[in-house]
Amino acid sequence: MNWQLALPEIFLSCSAMAILMYGVFARPERSFVMSSMLAVGALLLTAMLVLSGTPGAGYNGLFTVDAYSHFAKLLILVAVGLGVVMSLDYAEHANMQRFEFPVLMLLAAVGMMLMVSATSLMTLYLGLELMSLSIYVLAAFARDERRSAEAGLKYFVLGALASGLLLYGVSLVYGFSGSMSFAEIGRAMADPKTASPGLTVGIVFIVAGLSFKVSAVPFHMWTPDVYEGAPTPVTAFMGTAPKVAAIVLLVRLLSDPFGALLGQWQQLIVLVSLASMILGALAAIGQRNIKRLMAYSSIGHMGYALIGLAAGTGAGVRGVLIYMLTYVFMNAGTFACIIAMRRQGRNVEGVSDLSGLGRTDPAMALAIAIFMFSMAGIPPFSGFWGKYFIFTAAVQQGMWLLAVVGVLSSVIGAFYYIRIIKVMYFDEPAPAFDPRPASLSFVVGASGLFTTFFFLFPAPVVAAAEAAAKVLFR
């Protein structure tokens, strides 16, 4: 058996354990920063291992490595790395410098990597739970704060419910197809006419469970509360990497083993996508807290990404991957700016706190403006390209309803994005924020540069996404 297939995951798990041991034995005042650094190093090494890995399937059909999982894993590792860097400074101020923090992030990363490589319902569930359990703890990490504890509990209870739904779906699919492995399931439902309706019911439950993880409507209820309550770096983390993992997993699951039942699940995804886009656009308008606003914004973004899945083609999957890539950077950058919103050592979260930022901190205002224009889909920023490739897929499949509702809700969404720019540039200045720490400037700068200059060199990224999509749609 080719055990090296999972070498990156094995390495990352071992690193997490090692860092945990280090944290236990090191002097407490230094352990947090040091273990965060070690975590970043471990992520970098893992990324290199992923890059040098060779494609193949192994572990008796439980696990696969292909171009598709490559793309997703690299993106996840980048997102987790940005998350760790972002939390460095925040933890210091919020009095949550405990070495378990980066370790939990690494374990979540292992879970996500398992998810995107899963070719069996069992691996899928294991990865998903490893990720979720780590994030439940992270959400409640500021344990002295009521909001954080509430967010953690809420996320846990609702997440457990979603896991239950998913598990029920898995058991139905297993029952009606006789196997856990994707290949076997695919064979069992190769002919949609003879496929049992029980399978469809199972698919519906699985989609419901995963929709919860990507926070798509109607399983989005937890998002605004958890986003608002969780410590901001955790919110940033939740908003990026797990979303990538969950949506990538959903795409693989629906187009690989369940591909033959496209007609059954397509309507479901179309509906979820439409509802997410519309709700994301409308509900964000009334928000005054920027973290809640970003929660609705992410619901909307997931709606767009799901368009690519709904198309059910290689072009659609390519669109999903490019969209998630641009989304990760826009989101990480925006959240880094939100973490930097601090006055006299206290974090503020109101949209109105950004008033006149164009004058008090032009660099940060420029960065936020870039992220907002990008999220609104204005060219030349990267967000435009994500939408471009997503809508391409919809137009090719003639899904005009999705395409038209999508672009129109992006116009509605543009209203709240440009309102933030209005607050920063047109309004009178509020007191300046505290100086930004270098770690946050790094995340903002890197994401900002990527978002701004993506249009100069899109070809390699698009080619990589296309190669990844070819794995699912030959």
Added chain:
Amino acid sequence: MNALNAAGFPLLSLLTFLPLVGGAVIMMIRGPEAAVASNARWAALWTSLIVFALSLVLWFKFDTSSAGFQFVEEAAWLPQWGITYKMGVDGISVLFVLLATALVPICILASWDSIETRVREFMFAFLVLETMMVGMFAALDFVVFYMFFEGVLIPMYLLIGVWGGPRRVYAAIKFFLYTLAGSVLMLLALLAMWYAAGSTDIPTLMATQFKPAVQTWLFLAFFASFAVKVPMWPVHTWLPDAHVEAPTAGSVILAGVLLKMGAYGFLRFSVPMLPDATAYFAPMIFALSVVAVIYTSLVALAQTDMKKLIAYSSVAHMGVVTIGIFTVNEQGISGALFQMLSHGVVSGALFLCVGVVYDRIHSREIARYGGLADRMPKYALAFMLFSMASVGLPGTAGFVGEFLVLVGAFKVNFWLAALGSMGMILGAAYMLYLYRRVIFGSITRDDLKSIMDLSPREIAVFAPLVVLTLWMGIYPSSFTVFWDASVHAMVEKHIAALASTSKLAGVIVP
């Protein structure tokens, strides 16, 4: 780089991105605030003057006998997916590039003293705007075009919102959302065309025949975008707000160049790529345009705010342009192009005229003025010339375009021409009425008694516009010669395309 490039170097890319470089330099200026402001002004002025000087190469080196694209540049961008970075101009776009590069230095000069806060950022935004405008007219790839077309929103949103009047936030957001709503539908049309043709190269798309049923939808998507930009009645309501609240330079560039983007879009995409839909929808466009001409002229007559009056007159003038474009005969299109150019110069100049008195009195109320001829003879002269040009007096720029459009319209339908010409009559009414109230009469207000005439800087702003207005009116051929070949080819192709579809459908062309 392509051998067709007559300049021998990537002229159009240079014209497009040089302002951006200048803008980046401006953002690096450091020092005390007054020095930064002054340096930013000069740096912006020099950048825009150099760009303008470079763009004159287009004027001299452009081959007017050719209908094809010239100064073409190509670079790989997303080659596997049929998207290239491609720039080039033909007779239709070349003069708009020049219009944009010519108006920008004038605008920078006009905002020399009137912009006092955040000068550096203003100049930066303005130069970014120039990049977007020039790039849009020079783009020969649909994706490149779209990027510039929408990219315009970013600097313009900031220009209106930061340096605008009291209701600037409302105006800026309205402007942004109106235009965005139109252009996202165009994005879908772009994707559909890309899927059908496998490329976003504009010349390739022009050669592609789309099915008539598809054309209808594509046309409507384009229409949503361009009609808002033109703007056509009834989606024009963002324009008066944006104009009134924008700073003078913003209004000038809005009227002078941005409004042309919609009409240019019709000429570049709708008419050549979708001939059947163009013929099918022409009556609708005519109806909307006639309403625009008559209704907005009447609305202009009732305005009490100078900028609003000129804004509504712009809608009416652009109505004439859309009539001209959709006659799809040589006179009509030629007239539309001429009207676009002359409107760019004349309405820009009129906004500058408003800016002159606004800088002194800080009011745009017509009733606030009166009797300016006594104190400001030079100003009165310039204002008169531009008012007459706006009315369409023979010998000025405004006449040629309207006349050609009406000739073209007569070939299509008598009533179209008759109703279209109402615009000239009503135009005379509201412009003369405005002129009388502002310039003639006796000075009644104290602050007007000490008002100063044009300063040398302002004379420098108006002089080129005066020359252009007269030149275009007296010797229009030096402009029409640029597009004659292109327009001829376009009309021929349109007729041929219509004939081939009717043959396909088995219908005999009457």
